[in-house]
Amino acid sequence: MKLVSWNVNGLRACVNKGFNDYFSEMDADIFCIQETKLQEGQIVLEQGAEYTQYWNYALKKGYSGTAVFTKIKPLSVRFGMEEDEEPEGRIITLEFDDFYLVNVYTPNARRDLSRLDYRLEWEDRFLTYIAQLDRHKPVIVCGDLNVAHQEIDLKNAKSNRNNSGFTPEERGKMTVLLEAGFVDSFRYIYPDRTDAYTWWSYMPKVRERNVGWRIDYFLVSARLGSSILDAGIDAHVIGSDHCPISLHIDITDR
Structure with a gap:
């Protein structure tokens, strides 16, 4: 089974930069995207009759949002974690x-870390x-987790200590999650x-010099570890x- 995840940072813009070509090339069984930044009806994607699409839109326009394209029919689909959570379109569970x-x-x-407390509570x-x-069956988590877990996961660890995405608190939450029975x-x-x-930052030459962070992940239940065949970064x-x-x-x- 092949799964793909991509934070597209605005799907409409990404479509104009080759999203559909990459989607077709990968021919994934399940293709997940984050940060769609659109509302219902603002885009129509025809990815083939074999795919079923599921979208979770943020209430705020041009913000957040997730989507899943799957060839495998799910038994059930859930949007968000809780009935009364903030409507930011952040989670789809199949x-x-x-x-x-x-x-x-x-x-x-x-x-400025103004949302750090909220982030930690959300974690x-x-x-x-x-x-x-x-507890019911194994889990595969994918997406933009907005944290570089270890120093190996970003180019300039020393200069980014205590910066958003590399604070001890955020890294600690990732450690707790993995220790709870999940595998990176x-x-x-x-x-x-x-x-x-x-x-990579959009600042000039940053991507060309590969000054980046690894903040997008596939995490799996530990009992699925031996079933992993490969994990790629394109x-x-x-x-x-x-x-x-x-x-x-x-x-x-x-």
């Missing part, structure tokens, strides 16, 4: 026969949510690979400040 897929766009703490709720799912699929396959990033794909990532996994081989 239940399949053998696993749950959770497509997520984690809140950013903001440059606690998210862990509770996926842990509850994991990329580090499972490539524990020591350096210069492997998924996001850093050459332009169209967003993030690049797509992929997961090849054989869940039937558990």
Whole structure:
């Protein structure tokens, strides 16, 4: 099974930069996107009759939003974690026969860390949510988690300490999540690979010099670790400040 995840940072703009070509080339079984930045009816994507589309729009226009395109028919679909949560369109959960897929766009703490407290509280709720799912069947979490977990996961760790996305608090929440029974699929396959990033600033020459962060992930329930065949980062794909990532996994081989 092939899964792809991409923070497109505005789907309409990404479509004009080759999104559809990449989508067709990958021919994924499940393709997840984050930060669609649009409302219902603002775009029509015809990705083939084999795909069913699910969209979670933010109430605020031009903000956040997630979508999933799947060839595999889900048993159920859920939008968000809770009935009364802030309507930012951040989560879509699909239940399949053998696993749950959770497509997520984690809140950013903001440059001035003004949303750090909210972010940490959100992380606690998210862990509770996926842990509850994991008690029923294995979970695959994908998306922009807005944190570089270890120093190996960004180019300039020393100068970014205490910056949004690399604060001890955010990194600590990722550690707690992994210790709760989840595996970072990329580090499972490539524990020591350096210069492997998924996001780059739009500042001049930053991407060309590969001064980046790895903040997009496929996490899987620990009992699926041995089923991971490969985890990819398509850093050459332009169209967003993030690049797509992929997961090849054989869940039937558990």
